[in-house]
Amino acid sequence: MARNHSSLIGNEEAHLIIIKLGGAAITDKTRLSVIKRKTIASTARVLEKYRDYIIVHGAGSFGHIPVKKYSLAGPIRSQRQLIGYSKTKASLLKLETELVSILSKNHVPAAPVAASSCLMADHGRIVSQNFATVASMLKLGLVPCIGGDLVQDISLGASVVSGDQIAVNLAIAFHAHTLIFGTDVDGLFTANPKLNNNAKLISTLDPVGLKKWTEKAGPANVPDASGGMRGKLTEILPAVMADIKVIIINLDMPSRLQAAMDGKTVKGTQISH
Ligand code: ADP
Numbered sequence: 216m217a218r219n220h221s222s223l224i225g226n227e228e229a230h231l232i233i234i235k236l237g238g239a240a241i242t243d244k245t246r247l248s249v250i251k252r253k254t255i256a257s258t259a260r261v262l263e264k265y266r267d268y269i270i271v272h273g274a275g276s277f278g279h280i281p282v283k284k285y286s287l288a289g290p291i292r293s294q295r296q297l298i299g300y301s302k303t304k305a306s307l308l309k310l311e312t313e314l315v316s317i318l319s320k321n322h323v324p325a326a327p328v329a330a331s332s333c334l335m336a337d338h339g340r341i342v343s344q345n346f347a348t349v350a351s352m353l354k355l356g357l358v359p360c361i362g363g364d365l366v367q368d369i370s371l372g373a374s375v376v377s378g379d380q381i382a383v384n385l386a387i388a389f390h391a392h393t394l395i396f397g398t399d400v401d402g403l404f405t406a407n408p409k410l411n412n413n414a415k416l417i418s419t420l421d422p423v424g425l426k427k428w429t430e431k432a433g434p435a436n437v438p439d440a441s442g443g444m445r446g447k448l449t450e451i452l453p454a455v456m457a458d459i460k461v462i463i464i465n466l467d468m469p470s471r472l473q474a475a476m477d478g479k480t481v482k483g484t485q486i487s488h
Contacts, residue, residue, distance in 0.1 A: 235382040237398035238273025240466035259321030271382040277310040291372035326357040330364035339374040397466030402484030461486040
């Protein structure tokens with residue numbers, strides 16, 4: 216379990232929502248650095264009506280493609296990897312700049328936070344975290360915006376920490392009541408819906424069902440350093456066990472995001488204890 220250094224985090228955040236914008240939803244994962252501006256703008260138009268939430272986002276093609284190209288998933292040993300690390304950071308900053316620009320243009324007071332400045336990892340798992348800055352931003356009325364990142368790693372030098380893992384840690388640290396995962400499909404299906412037309416949407420899951428489907432779910436069918444849908448499900452269990460309502464929805468449907476933000480029943484996959 217990650218150590219938590221933030222004294223600013225109290226129980227008063229129990230009304231908080233964490234919304235994760237999936238890399239597949241906000242970028243074209245098959246093409247380097249292609250951002251889905253329309254999806255981000257329609258998401259922002261929903262979110263501008265709310266307060267007290269944190270945006271977490273995936274890196275999509277801005278991260279997964281250079282991570283693969285420069286072999287950054289394993290220990291960092293070579294000069295080529297160090298240059299690749301730097302190039303990947305530049306690419307991630309480009310995504311962050313675009314994302315925060317679109318959000319602020321649409322009246323969301325988004326405040327970028329570098330995950331690598333508040334986390335340390337060991338073999339890709341968060342082992343220490345300091346969310347004092349995030350808590351302070353929330354108190355001011357800002358919307359912290361934090362992405363999957365290359366983070367300093369005790370064993371590997373640096374490693375990829377996914378937006379999914381960060382979203383779950385934030386949800387637990389801030390006692391969020393709801394954690395929304397927005398992605399490019401309607402939720403969790405009985406098979407990858409992009410490869411199987413007969414795949415059926417799973418609307419509700421309990422922890423036992425979650426474990427079962429984690430083993431069955433496939434990876435993303437594109438470069439993805441954090442395991443696609445299977446990676447996401449693996450991360451979710453601790454949030455569910457902490458009594459946080461977890462929902463996976465399609466971010467291309469703004470009305471579903473609005474319903475999820477309002478705590479209404481929504482088309483998607485709801486996972487609860
Ligand atoms: P994001 O980057 O938005 O967080 P991921 O790419 O990690 O999302 O996961 C979503 C992708 O997972 C979908 O685009 C889909 O192709 C793939 N996938 C594989 N198996 C499943 C499944 N059983 N149900 C839903 N999606 C699945």
